[in-house]
Amino acid sequence: MSEVIVMPKLGMTMTEGTIVEWHKEVGEPVSEGEPVLTISSEKLTQEVEAPVSGILLVKNAEVDEQLEVGAAIAVIGEEGGAVQEVAAAASVAVVDKVEADTAVAAPAPVREAATKVQGDRIFITPLARKMAKEHQLDIALIEGTGGNGRITKRDIERALQEGTAAKAAVETKAEAAPAQASVSPVNDETIGAGLNPMRKAIARNMRRSLGQTAQLTIHRKVNANALIDFQNSLKKQVAAADLDVKLTITVLVARAAVLALQEMKEVNSHYVNGTLTEFDEVHLGIATALDDGLVVPVVKNAHQKTIGTLAKEIKDVSVKARNGEASGDLLTGSTFTITNLGASGIEYFTPILNTPETGILGVGSFQDELALDEKGQVKMIKKIPFSLTFDHQIVDGATAAEFLNKLSKYIETPYLLVL
Structure with a gap:
């Protein structure tokens, strides 16, 4: 009996996949569960395994060729098996083995106009x-x-x-x-x-985002001295307890954003096909840079996580994304996204919405500023720049500013993060 291998759907937004590498050639035996080829989607690279043991009878695409989700990639079965009958049953067109074998030698005839x-x-x-x-x-x-x-x-x-x-x-x-x-x-x-597939997907998503929304970005610096002191205090306690937790500024900002989103659900929302949905749950997207692109793994139910758990999960999803191990489910379902360019020395920027989300928060690098304290003495202040892009169809400037005000409250009074 023959089996058709079809292009899998690795994520909710995937519509087509690209053949990256064939591990087997036509006529070679394959075992059930053995990798037959590697495909690349807009966000992931993944091996496709044989559903049954047998002979690779048909390859329906070559390296760098794209096929739609659900299209036949290959056929595995007994040698001389009924390839076309299996293809018809699967409602997909499969290249005939004889035609595929002779295609290289035969010229491509041209129809007369x-x-x-x-x-x-x-x-x-x-x-x-x-x-x-x-x-x-x-x-x-x-x-x-x-x-x-x-x-x-x-x-x-x-x-x-x-x-x-x-x-x-x-x-x-x-x-x-x-x-x-x-x-x-x-x-x-x-x-x-x-x-390449990832850059193509990024291009499509960014253009679609700009075309479907009315995007506006506002900026604000927030005094981060108390947050830094809070971070250092937590680090000492974590070290004393011998816990494997890395408490970065990104983690603390993420916690602050989650709390602010729970206070302002209009920013924690999706706008799809004329329907606005505000969420009680916060599924936090963490924009993660790769060598050849960008993905947004998601920490699901971030509002239920402690700072320590949030730190572990942000690290875990980011590592999986960078290693190409993130599943389709891990890359979908976010209600709000954070993107951090602080490590690159960027102060302000204009993030593009990860549609259908209503808001995305950009985090910049610390900025040193001089200020007068209550006694009139000059002191150094570290400020953290925030750039909030929002869909002006859903949120007005005053509402967006209120969200940044609430975020600032948690940054400047960081012990509220654990209450």
């Missing part, structure tokens, strides 16, 4: 469609060599090498059209074109 029939369904892989668009190829004039006549990456590459009539036809249309017609509109297909 006169034979093009309006309304015919054209089967084409997502990567091939993207390549055709980039090179202005008319896919209706390219004969696919995949299963069901599906146009693959190889067919596009061959068409480009041969300088087929497909491109000439498109160029002719472009010459006849007005100049403005050649400008492609900005949409999800064109945003991030040519970037």
Whole structure:
């Protein structure tokens, strides 16, 4: 019996995955649970294991090719098994093994323009469609060599090498059209074109965020002397108790933000499809930088965590995210996000909303300032800059300022963090 391996859905927002590496080739035996290939989504890289033991009969995509979630990646079964019947049962198109084996040697025939029939369904892989668009190829004039006549990456590459009539036809249309017609509109297909999967996802999410919300950022510095003293005091007590807890300023700011959010639920909210939902629970997103991008792992039910537990969970989710071990569930469901550029020496910045959230808090680096104390003496004050971006559709400036005021209260009176 044969089994189809389909592109898994690693997170709620994942729509397609990219083949990163094949660990097995067609004709090789595989054991149940053995990695067959590695895929990359917009946020994660993960191995895909064999659901059954058998022979790898079909590879439906090559390295760097993208497939939609649920599309067939491969087929495993007994040698000579009924590949096409299994594919049909799974409601997915699978490249026929014989066609796949002969595709390299066979040229990609080009349809004559006169034979093009309006309304015919054209089967084409997502990567091939993207390549055709980039090179202005008319896919209706390219004969696919995949299963069901599906146009693959190889067919596009061959068409480009041969300088087929497909491109000439498109160029002719472009010459006849007005100049403005050649400008492609900005949409999800064109945003991030040519970037790796993670950067492409970041590009799409950021553009979508800016396009769907009315974003405004306000800034404020807060006296952090008391918070630093509180942190040092806690560190001594943690060390004396021999506890494995790292109490960073980020952790304390996160705790302060959680308490402020519980007082102001309008900032701890989602706005989706015309519906505003305010949350009692605080699921805190922690923006985490990677070598090639950014992800936002989530500490679920942060409002129920003590400072020590919050510290451990922030460290845990951040490490998993950096190591590519974060599951889809760990990267979704946040109600508010914190992003910290303090380590980079940045004072203020304008974070972009992690939609559908209503607010995101940016944390900058400590700033030294001179001030007069109550006795008129000059003293040094360390201030921490905050940048709050919010959706002005949901929250007004006065409400956003009130949230920063409440946050400041916990920063300047840090013992409230443990009450």
